[in-house]
Structures are given as structure tokens and as C-alpha cells.
Amino acid sequence: MKILICLSNVPDTTTKAKFVNENTAFDTTGVQWIINPWDELALTRAIELKSDAANSIENITVITVGGKDAEPTMRKALAIGADDAVRIDAEPTDAYYVAAQIAEYLKSNPFDLIFSGIESADYNGSAVGGMVAEFLNAPSVSAVSGINFDSGQVKITRDIDGGNEDVSVELPAVLTVQKGIAKEPMIAAMRGIMMARKKPLNVVAPVEVEALTEIANFEMPQAKPACKMIEPENVKELVDLLQNEAKVI
Amino acid sequence: MSVLVFTENWDGKFKKMSFELVSYASKIAEMLNTQTVALSIGDVQEDELKTLGNYAADKIVSVNNDKLKNLDNQAYTSVIAQVAEKEGAKVVIIAQNNMGKALAPRLSVKMKAGLGAGVSKLPSSVEPFTIFKKVYSGKAYSNVVIKSDVKILTLAQNSFEFEENKKSPAIENFEATIEDVKTNVSNVQKQTGKILLNDAEIVVSGGRGMKASDQWAPIEELAELLGAATACSRPVSDEGWRPHEEHTGQTGKNIAPNLYIAAGISGAIQHLAGISSSKCIVAINTDKDAPIFEAADYGIVGDAAKVLPDFIQAVKDIK
Numbered sequence: 001m002k003i004l005i006c007l008s009n010v011p012d013t014t015t016k017a018k019f020v021n022e023n024t025a026f027d028t029t030g031v032q033w034i035i036n037p038w039d040e041l042a043l044t045r046a047i048e049l050k051s052d053a054a055n056s057i058e059n060i061t062v063i064t065v066g067g068k069d070a071e072p073t074m075r076k077a078l079a080i081g082a083d084d085a086v087r088i089d090a091e092p093t094d095a096y097y098v099a100a101q102i103a104e105y106l107k108s109n110p111f112d113l114i115f116s117g118i119e120s121a122d123y124n125g126s127a128v129g130g131m132v133a134e135f136l137n138a139p140s141v142s143a144v145s146g147i148n149f150d151s152g153q154v155k156i157t158r159d160i161d162g163g164n165e166d167v168s169v170e171l172p173a174v175l176t177v178q179k180g181i182a183k184e185p186m187i188a189a190m191r192g193i194m195m196a197r198k199k200p201l202n203v204v205a206p207v208e209v210e211a212l213t214e215i216a217n218f219e220m221p222q223a224k225p226a227c228k229m230i231e232p233e234n235v236k237e238l239v240d241l242l243q244n245e246a247k248v249i
Numbered sequence: 250m251s252v253l254v255f256t257e258n259w260d261g262k263f264k265k266m267s268f269e270l271v272s273y274a275s276k277i278a279e280m281l282n283t284q285t286v287a288l289s290i291g292d293v294q295e296d297e298l299k300t301l302g303n304y305a306a307d308k309i310v311s312v313n314n315d316k317l318k319n320l321d322n323q324a325y326t327s328v329i330a331q332v333a334e335k336e337g338a339k340v341v342i343i344a345q346n347n348m349g350k351a352l353a354p355r356l357s358v359k360m361k362a363g364l365g366a367g368v369s370k371l372p373s374s375v376e377p378f379t380i381f382k383k384v385y386s387g388k389a390y391s392n393v394v395i396k397s398d399v400k401i402l403t404l405a406q407n408s409f410e411f412e413e414n415k416k417s418p419a420i421e422n423f424e425a426t427i428e429d430v431k432t433n434v435s436n437v438q439k440q441t442g443k444i445l446l447n448d449a450e451i452v453v454s455g456g457r458g459m460k461a462s463d464q465w466a467p468i469e470e471l472a473e474l475l476g477a478a479t480a481c482s483r484p485v486s487d488e489g490w491r492p493h494e495e496h497t498g499q500t501g502k503n504i505a506p507n508l509y510i511a512a513g514i515s516g517a518i519q520h521l522a523g524i525s526s527s528k529c530i531v532a533i534n535t536d537k538d539a540p541i542f543e544a545a546d547y548g549i550v551g552d553a554a555k556v557l558p559d560f561i562q563a564v565k566d567i568k
Contacts, residue, residue: 015385038500099354121385130351133322142322160348161447166435166436167434168432168435213365217391224544227548236563241547243567246508246546248528249564
């Protein structure tokens with residue numbers, strides 16, 4: 001069994017969004033880059049599953065579409081426990097473009113399970129996993145909050161809008177994963193960091209694909225009026241304001 | 250030509266989200282000077298299908314087939330694509346919820362149609378087709394041009410004020426071609442009797458300031474009193490005090506209720522990203538400098554454990 005994990009290289013979640021070039025580009029000054037949090041959970045779960053020999057997972061590969069600046073993030077994934085990494089050398093212009101590149105790679109390098117975070121912390125498109133599956137005409141399961149192996153079968157739990165379901169699918173399949181799949185992201189140990197330097201990070205040339213969308217510009221949220229403070233003894237006043245001023249209760 | 254909107258039902262009844270979607274789709278149809286076609290998948294009776302006409306659907310296409318009993322992403326995508334083609338859809342509208350996130354990306358590839366994910370407003374222009382969406386988990390917004398001939402939009406929940414506009418739509422039962430499904434569903438657990446976090450108009454949320462998992466009674470009581478859903482911050486779900494489904498914030502649920510009450514939540518930037526679309530935010534926290542007060546409309550500096558019982562009493566007094 002081979003698992004591929006689609007990684008996004010995103011700004012640390014504490015980053016404040018700022019833009020340059022008349023609000024057409026994200027200001028990367030001083031930004032720390034991390035593995036997209038949901039992708040990191042996917043990687044963590046894959047490593048947990050691999051550590052049980054009964055699951056016979058031979059390989060975990062991480063893949064990204066990005067420039068050389070994405071490599072430290074890929075090395076981090078290798079340090080955590082991925083076996084090898086692939087970087088498709090192109091700027092990730094939109095989700096369709098990224099998914100087309102990953103699908104193209106998968107056509108000549110088949111995997112049994114493909115994991116993708118349900119969302120990326122930058123463009124919040126929730127799109128790449130499902131798109132890859134459609135390009136490959138493979139099944140996909142979305143909002144996955146549990147993955148287990150049971151005598152060669154992959155047992156999946158997915159969240160539906162108002163509950164959850166136990167699901168199994170034919171492989172190869174794409175699973176887009178969310179919170180719940182792993183408890184906490186795994187942290188790289190010193191030995192892992194040393195070993196990561198020797199693990200393969202293959203750079204692949206992109207294929208020609210035309211993006212379907214384009215960001216025209218960015219806007220900052222409108223500033224909120226100052227918070228109206230109420231004394232803790234006066235909760236009645238708060239309830240009155242919620243009822244008669246904000247009209248929300 | 251048309252605008253196609255995919256509606257969801259729950260045991261044969263449409264969800265409120267479906268009416269938001271139809272209303273939203275009809276506004277885009279107006280901008281494009283075309284008609285609104287609503288697609289329903291599943292076993293929905295004619296009387297219920299007709300309710301979509303209350304929100305300006307011009308036509309309803311109903312697809313009912315045993316193979317579609319459970320969600321199979323490929324089969325559902327294929328059905329939507331068949332109907333979109335049949336109706337000459339220029340825009341397809343889907344909810345930005347678990348089902349929508351499962352289907353919209355697949356449909357985008359199948360129809361080679363650019364995806365605008367998580368829109369909360371009408372397009373600012375239809376030529377070029379320009380949508381407005383959150384990026385960086387709500388810390389900023391972007392205007393995105395969709396260049397393809399057909400466009401797919403997913404609408405963020407509770408983000409669009411829907412209005413009644415009665416029409417008498419024709420209902421068509423459509424026999425879609427469905428291949429064998431590859432997803433096998435063995436066990437379904439539905440939350441019953443609980444208001445779902447993403448659907449809730451009011452949310453009462455607790456953070457680490459609640460101090461322990463056995464301190465949740467006032468949160469639950471206030472929620473029950475207000476007809477609200479309960480939520481929590483990330484440390485609370487990480488500690489296992491509350492289930493992960495309740496975690497709101499950047500890596501948890503993104504919500505946009507009319508009222509969000511944050512008790513004992515300091516308001517880390519990741520938490521604010523998930524709740525900043527709420528129309529009104531109330532913060533109760535012991536630290537007057539906590540960032541939650543910058544996001545809040547109303548604030549009380551105090552211990553949530555002491556403030557909440559008074560809050561509950563004050564709500565009881567007005568009910």
C-alpha cells in the first residue's frame with residue numbers, strides 16, 4: 001500500500017494578512033511558512049497507520065506544487081516521517097491548476113490512497129482533493145474524521161451535515177481529511193531532522209494547464225466599531241441591548 | 250441558458266440552507282437575465298418540492314434513484330453535470346458545507362468550470378464574472394475572476410439574506426444515468442434533537458476560561474434557553490473537554506451566526522478567523538486586554554462562571 005499526501009505550504013496560522021502591489025499580492029515579509037494544518041494531520045495519521053506493520057504500508061510520499069521556497073516545508077514533512085517528497089516546480093495559481101498537476105503525476109506514479117487536507121489556510125478553497133479524484137475518475141470521500149485499517153480493508157468515518165457515517169470505498173481513492181483524524185500533529189524528532197536531509201526530494205517539471213480563476217485583488221475586512229463594555233453586575237443591560245439594539249435574541 | 254442550484258434535503262425536507270441557495274441563485278439569474286432551475290436529489294414529495302418556488306425557482310428538476318440513497322461523490326457529481334448540461338446552466342450554485350465541499354471540486358473538473366468557493370455576496374460583476382470570498386481564513390477577502398464559460402459557486406452558510414418571492418415552478422422528474430456507486434455506507438449516526446452548529450442562528454461557545462469539562466452546564470443551559478448550538482475553542486477540543494465537531498476557528502468550523510457568545514475565550518487570531526463573520530459577538534472574559542474584545546460588539550470583563558448564571562436569569566426574565 002502506498003499513500004500520497006498533498007501538502008500546501010501556507011503562512012503560519014498566527015500570521016496577519018498584509019498585501020503589496022496595490023493589494024494584488026500577499027506580503028510575505030517576515031512570514032513563517034508551515035505545512036497546512038489539515039495536511040499535517042493527514043501526514044500524522046498516515047505515519048500512525050504505517051507504524052503498525054499489519055497495515056503493510058510500504059511508502060508515504062508528500063507532494064506539493066510550488067517554487068523552491070516550499071522546500072523547507074517539504075523537508076519538515078520528511079523529518080516528521082514521510083519517506084520521500086515530490087515538488088512540482090510551478091507557482092500554484094489556482095486549485096484547478098494544482099489538482100491537474102498532481103493528477104498528471106499520479107497517472108504515471110499510481111498510489112492506493114491519496115490524502116488531502118479539507119481546506120488550505122490561505123485560499124480556503126476546499127478543492128484540490130476532490131478535483132484530483134475527478135481528474136483520475138477515482139472515488140473520493142470528503143470530510144473524513146477517521147481512517148482505520150481492518151484486515152486489508154480501509155474503514156473511513158466521514159462527517160455529514162448533521163452526523164457521521166462509516167464508509168468504505170474502492171481503491172485507489174482520495175480522502176479529504178479534517179479535524180478528528182489525528183489527535184495532534186506529530187513533531188519532528190532530532191533523528192528525523194537528521195534523516196530528512198538524506199531522503200529524496202524530487203523536483204518534477206509541470207505540465208501545461210490553464211487556470212480557470214484569477215485573483216484580481218485582496219481587501220481587508222472593515223474595521224469594527226469599538227466594543228461596548230458592560231459591567232459584570234449589569235448583565236440585564238446586555239440582554240436588553242441584544243434584544244432591542246442588536247435585535248439578535 | 251439557466252442558473253442551476255443544487256438543493257439538499259434531510260429525510261425528504263429541505264434544509265434552510267436550500268432556500269438561501271435558491272434565493273441566491275435567483276438573484277444571479279436576474280443579473281444574467283435568465284431562469285433559475287433547482288435540482289433536488291432524493292425522495293422528496295411534490296408539496297415539498299414546490300416550496301422551492303417560494304424563493305423564486307422557475308423550474309424544479311427532481312432526481313430520485315435508489316443508487317443515490319447515500320452520498321457517492323462521483324454519482325452525485327455526474328447527476329448534477331447531466332442536469333446542468335440539459336438545462337444549459339451557465340452558473341451552478343452549491344452549499345459550502347460537507348456535501349458541497351465533496352461535490353463542487355469534482356464538478357469543476359468534470360465541467361471544466363472555474364470554482365468560486367465560499368462566496369458570501371452576489372458577484373460584483375458578471376462580465377468579467379467576479380466573486381468575493383474570504384481568504385486566509387477570514388483575515389482578508391479577495392475578488393476573484395472566473396474565466397471559464399461555466400462557473401461553479403459554493404455559498405457560505407448563513408451568509409445571504411434570503412427573501413420570499415413566490416413563483417409556481419414546473420416540476421420535472423428526470424431519469425439520470427447512474428453508474429454503479431463505489432462508496433459503501435455501512436452505518437449512519439445522525440445527531441437528533443440538537444441544533445447543528447453550522448445551521449444555528451445563535452451559538453454559545455466556551456473556552457479554556459471555563460476551567461474544566463464539568464463546568465459546561467451554564468453554557469448548555471444558556472444555549473437551550475436561546476435555541477442555540479454549543480461550540481468551543483481549540484484548546485477545549487484538544488483537551489477532549491468537548492467533541493471536535495464543536496471546535497470553531499481556523500482549523501475547526503467556520504461559522505456565521507447572528508449572535509456568537511464567547512465565554513472564557515481569549516480570542517487567538519485563529520479563533521477569530523472562524524467566528525469573525527458572526528453578525529454580533531458578545532465576549533465574557535476575565536482579561537480586559539484579551540483580543541476577543543477587539544472582535545466583539547458587546548463585552549463583559551468578568552469570570553464567565555459568575556456572569557453566565559446572571560445571563561441565564563436575565564434571558565429567563567424577558568422570555
